[in-house]
Amino acid sequence: MSPNIAKKQRFLGKTAIITGAGSGIGRAAAIQMAREGANVALFDLVNERTSILEQKLNKLRKDCALAIDVDTSDAVRMEEAVRRTVEHFGGLDIVFANAGINGAVGPIEELSLSDWEKTISVNLTGTFLTLKYSIPHLKEKGKGSIIITSSINGNSRFASFGWSPYSTTKAGQVAFAKMAALELAKFKIRVNVICPGAISTNIDESTEFNEDVESIVIPIEFPEGAQPLADGPGKPENVADLVAFLASDESIHITGAQIVIDGAESLLS
Ligand code: NAD
Secondary structure, three states: OOOOOOOOOOOOOOEEEEEOOOOHHHHHHHHHHHHOOOEEEEEEOOHHHHHHHHHHHHHHOOOOEEEEEOOOOOHHHHHHHHHHHHHHHOOOOEEEEOOOOOEEEOOHHHOOHHHHHHHHHHHHHHHHHHHHHHHHHHHHHOOEEEEEEOOOEOOOEOOOOOOHHHHHHHHHHHHHHHHHHHHHHHHOEEEEEEEEOOEOOOHHHHEEEOHHHHHHOOOOOOOOOOOOOOOOOEOHHHHHHHHHHHHOHHHOOOOOOEEEEOOOHHHHO
């Protein structure tokens, strides 16, 4: 949580699912929501990281966290993970569909079908499955907030050469979020999508560079630094502040919004 934001308890009695909670943006959002009173279900592929976070949060507030080892692109495991969350905490109020990978980066003709399908399946199908299995439980509550992590790539920035699978999924998430916002408005379920620029996380570990990528790069020179406001990448906690705002009733009239959080990075590209 940003030190300059007063401690609030906006999520007392609420339950949140956070995908990709083991690292980076998801981890920061889980910590912030738990500090503000939420029960948090920590969904991630890498169970060691979420187990450690589970222990840390349960020390902060007894039984507020539950780590679930799940691949968001696996329909059977996702359905089970959402069911376990609701059984454990007794309901669902907030969904942060955030898990994602950079995936294969390279010239289109050099990418294999499985490269393409892997990125689509984690970033786009994973988002679909997260919403699909959560929505019935939010409807049961008669209210809810969903936040999806997209990116400036594929939306306002197209100069990341070789990142066509990633950028395509990030554009798809924005369309999906807006469709969902309209479909779910009458159920008082809000859906918003955030588009971060560079944030210091472990995301680079999920990048698979094709050696031919250099052949398609058009050199671009940034005037001074790529993120003018921060003079460098943002922090996961900066994004967590935005996620918590969108998850809370402070944003009660905001749905279908696409919010850029990039320290002006995309204004340069
Ligand atoms: P990160 O790698 O630090 O965290 C992502 C987490 O998602 C990891 O713990 C990983 O294990 C998990 N994950 C990956 N695939 C999964 C799957 N199939 N099922 C369950 N969990 C899975 O990266 P991050 O930067 O925190 O990424 C979070 C989101 O932010 C991603 O959707 C990413 O595309 C987006 N994003 C990141 C940046 C950035 O610069 N870091 C910029 C724009 C958008």
